Amino acid sequence: xxxxxxxxxxxxxxxxxxxxxxxxxxxxxxxxxxxxxxxxxxxxxxxxxxxxxxxxxxxxxxxxxxxxxxxxxxxxxxxxxxxxxxxxxxxxxxxxxxxxxxxxxxxxxxxxxxxxxxxxxxxxxxxxxxxxxxxxxxxxxxxxxxxxxxxxxxxxxxxxxxxxxxxxxxxxxxxxxxxxxxxxxxxxxxxxxxxxxxxxxxxxxxxxxxxxxxxxxxxxxxxxxxxxxxxxxxxxxxxxxxxxxxxxxxxxxxx
Amino acid sequence: xxxxxxxxxxxxxxxxxxxxxxxxxxxxxxxxxxxxxxxxxxxxxxxxxxxxxxxxxxxxxxxxxxxxxxxxxxxxxxxxxxxxxxxxxxxxxxxxxxxxxxxxxxxxxxxxxxxxxxxxxxxxxxxxxxxxxxxxxxxxxxxxxxxxxxxxxxxxxxxxxxxxxxxxxxxxxxxxxxxxxxxxxxxxxxxxxxxxxxxxxxxxxxxxxxxxxxxxxxxxxxxxxxxxxxxxxxxxxxxxxxxxxxx
Numbered sequence: 001x002x003x004x005x006x007x008x009x010x011x012x013x014x015x016x017x018x019x020x021x022x023x024x025x026x027x028x029x030x031x032x033x034x035x036x037x038x039x040x041x042x043x044x045x046x047x048x049x050x051x052x053x054x055x056x057x058x059x060x061x062x063x064x065x066x067x068x069x070x071x072x073x074x075x076x077x078x079x080x081x082x083x084x085x086x087x088x089x090x091x092x093x094x095x096x097x098x099x100x101x102x103x104x105x106x107x108x109x110x111x112x113x114x115x116x117x118x119x120x121x122x123x124x125x126x127x128x129x130x131x132x133x134x135x136x137x138x139x140x141x142x143x144x145x146x147x148x149x150x151x152x153x154x155x156x157x158x159x160x161x162x163x164x165x166x167x168x169x170x171x172x173x174x175x176x177x178x179x180x181x182x183x184x185x186x187x188x189x190x191x192x193x194x195x196x197x198x199x200x201x202x203x204x205x206x207x208x209x210x211x212x213x214x215x216x217x218x219x220x221x222x223x224x225x226x227x228x229x230x231x232x233x234x235x236x237x238x239x240x241x242x243x244x245x246x247x248x249x250x251x252x253x254x255x
Numbered sequence: 256x257x258x259x260x261x262x263x264x265x266x267x268x269x270x271x272x273x274x275x276x277x278x279x280x281x282x283x284x285x286x287x288x289x290x291x292x293x294x295x296x297x298x299x300x301x302x303x304x305x306x307x308x309x310x311x312x313x314x315x316x317x318x319x320x321x322x323x324x325x326x327x328x329x330x331x332x333x334x335x336x337x338x339x340x341x342x343x344x345x346x347x348x349x350x351x352x353x354x355x356x357x358x359x360x361x362x363x364x365x366x367x368x369x370x371x372x373x374x375x376x377x378x379x380x381x382x383x384x385x386x387x388x389x390x391x392x393x394x395x396x397x398x399x400x401x402x403x404x405x406x407x408x409x410x411x412x413x414x415x416x417x418x419x420x421x422x423x424x425x426x427x428x429x430x431x432x433x434x435x436x437x438x439x440x441x442x443x444x445x446x447x448x449x450x451x452x453x454x455x456x457x458x459x460x461x462x463x464x465x466x467x468x469x470x471x472x473x474x475x476x477x478x479x480x481x482x483x484x485x486x487x488x489x490x491x492x493x494x495x496x497x498x499x500x501x502x
Contacts, residue, residue, distance in 0.1 A: 036357065121342075128305050129340035133354045133404075134329040 021238075024216050028146055031138050041144035049110050049145070049211065050152030054159065060105050061098060061160040065167030068092055073176055085178070086186035089168035094191060094199045095254075098161035100247050103206030106153055107239040111214040114145055115235035118218025119228040127219070142215040146208060153207025154200040161199060198254035205250065206243050213239035256281040256444050257302070257412065262311035264297055264468075271297045272308070273468035279461075284438050284445040286459035286476070288452070288490060290499055294468045295448045299416055302446070304328060315412055333405035333443075337417040339397040341389040341404070348372065348385040351404045374403040378433055395426040399433070406437060413438070415447040419454045431457040452491050455479075464490065466499060 001009070069089050076082045118141060121127050130137045165187060172178040213235045221231035257279040264272040271294040279285050289295050300306040302313055304320040313320040318328050341350045349356070351374050352367035362370075372382045378399040384392070392400060398418065405413055418434060419427035431454050438445045438458070447458050455462060455476065462479050464472040464487045472484040479491060489497030 038357075124338055125336045125340040126342055128300075128303075129334070129336055129342075131305060131325070132303060132329055132332065132334040133408075134326045135353070135357060136325075 020220070021216055024219075025212060027138060028142055028212065028215070031136070031143050032147065034139070036139065038140055038144055041140065042147055045144045045148035046152055048113075049106070049148045049207075050155060053106060053109055053152075053156055056105050056109055057102050057156050057160045058163050060101050061093070061164035062167035064097055064101060065089065065093055065164035065169075066171040068097065068164075069168035069171040069176070073172070082176075085168075085172055085176070086183045087190040089172075090165055090187040090191050091195060093164040093168070094161045094195045096247075096251070098164055099157045099199050099202035099206060100243070101164075102153065102157045102160045102203060103210065103243040103247070104240060106149070106156070106207065106210045107213075107236055107243060110149070111210045111235050111239045112232050114211060114214025115218040115221070115232045116228055118215060119221035119231040122219065122221050123223060123228060137219065142212075142219070145215055146211045149207035149211030150204050151207075153210070154203035156207075157199055157203030158196075161196075194254070198250070201254075202247060202250050205246055209242045209246060210239045213242065256283070256316060257446070258312070258314045259302070260312040262298070262301060262313060263309045264294075264301055264306065265309055271468055272301065275311070275465075275468070275470055277463055277470060277473060279444055279446070281444055282442050284435075284447070284458060284460045285463060286447045286449055286455040286461070287463045287465055288450060288455055289465035290450065290490065293465050295450075295465055296416065298465065299414060299446070299448050303332070303334065303414065330408060331411045333408060333410035333413040335398070335401050335405045335413070335415045335418055337420055339389065339401040341397065341401060343389055345388075346385065347375070347387050347389070347392070347400050350389065350400065351375070351407050353404065354408050370407070371403070374407055375400070377406065377437070378403045379429075394421055395429065398422065398426075398430050402430075402433065402437070406441065409441070410443060412444045412446070413441075415445065415449075415458070417449055417451075418447065418458075419449070419451050427451070427454065428457075434458050450490075462487075 069085060072085050072088045072092075073082055076084055076088075118127075121141075127137045130140060169180070169183055169187075172183055173180045217231040217235035217238070221227045259275050259277050262272055262275040263270075275298060277285070287295055287298065297306060301308045302315070302320060304325065315328065316331055318331070320328060342353070345353070348368045348371035351371035354360075355362050355370065356364070356367050368385065372385050375382065375384055380396065380399055380403070384396065384400070389397065389400070415434060418430055422430060434445075434447070435457055437443075445458070447454070449455055456479075459476045462472075462474060462476050463470045464484065466486050471486040472482055474482060479487060482488065485498050489499050
């Protein structure tokens with residue numbers, strides 16, 4: 001195969017994958033509104049995706065908030081603008097770092113777990129078993145996970161933003177000598193409702209992407225342990241790339 | 256009851272089924288035998304509607320397996336998967352009563368558990384097993400629980416995919432007798448995919464020999480030893496030499 005043929009082959013494969021993911025997404029969206037609704041499954045997934053992700057989200061954002069504060073203080077000091085630290089930390093966390101970091105952490109923790117679980121179910125014929133028991137795997141497995149992602153990730157983003165700002169606040173007041181009341185006042189005064197809304201919208205979209213990719217690659221996994229491994233790897237890679245690309249597009253929309 | 260007319264299936268350029276035909280009467284038990292890679296599992300998945308055949312007709316109790324309303328079709332069947340395919344996150348009783356706890360026919364948890372225990376007794380397991388998870392079961396118990404799940408909806412047709420694979424000869428014998436008993440008592444039509452000749456003799460009334468996507472022989476189980484068919488003779492005697500090449 002010459003290089004041009006290889007390029008054509010790769011391009012066709014990518015286009016084919018995009019088409020399949022698009023059709024899968026449409027199918028999931030349609031099934032969200034169709035009966036039966038598996039509320040118990042939805043509640044279980046809200047716990048798995050939302051509640052049990054709190055520790056990793058909290059740790060990630062508190063350290064990032066602290067580091068961000070140090071970086072902004074260091075950079076601001078070069079042109080005597082140290083006073084803007086609370087405002088920049090707040091806007092940086094809420095508009096950008098909070099949703100992106102939470103999205104990426106959810107992709108690492110949840111997307112991989114969903115892909116591995118569903119791929120293993122496929123390999124062990126549990127997806128076929130569901131069908132023969134008159135249960136649609138998309139409705140029973142995929143819809144509750146995607147809905148749970150769309151519902152819980154914005155909440156995680158909100159919590160992550162708060163913890164990130166708190167991390168910055170602790171570093172600023174304990175090591176950089178900021179006054180604690182004026183730091184908090186600056187943060188609250190500077191943030192606008194549109195900043196918070198854009199952050200939560202991003203969280204919801206990233207939650208949908210992360211869970212959808214886990215489900216897509218799980219349902220379409222290959223055979224055996226290698227198939228499960230590849231599904232897990234591809235799901236996280238694709239979710240990460242889509243989250244970053246979508247973040248760019250959404251930032252443009254909310255700019 | 257079950258009718259297959261000229262069923263074809265290919266994957267890319269590989270032809271797996273090349274015109275499969277047979278008709279199975281109500282209450283009859285058919286074993287489909289053949290070597291590995293001869294299309295047995297693909298044929299089963301086509302009958303179940305899990306894979307779409309390229310052409311041909313498959314009917315179960317007058318319902319075509321390609322229909323859109325899958326539930327009507329699946330409510331009539333039970334399936335025992337090769338590895339059990341029990342849901343890891345659910346207990347044994349939740350696995351058995353899975354179908355009855357969801358959808359339009361939903362029953363209470365208490366009634367579902369009672370039904371599951373009743374089915375467990377039918378397959379020779381006691382009520383204590385009901386609260387275990389699949390990971391806590393032995394191979395034989397796993398097959399029995401899968402069998403209990405397959406009969407949970409009182410199906411008209413049951414499919415068995417390699418029911419004795421991975422079991423010791425004694426447990427395989429137990430499962431064979433259990434399947435025969437259930438098929439006779441429930442009066443269901445059964446199709447078993449297997450390459451276990453001992454199992455075939457116990458479970459089935461008739462046998463279809465599948466090779467290279469077509470049925471090479473179809474006859475009564477009692478006649479299998481005097482079939483005169485070179486494919487069947489080679490297969491049941493386990494001879495390396497013959498029309499079936501091992502590549």
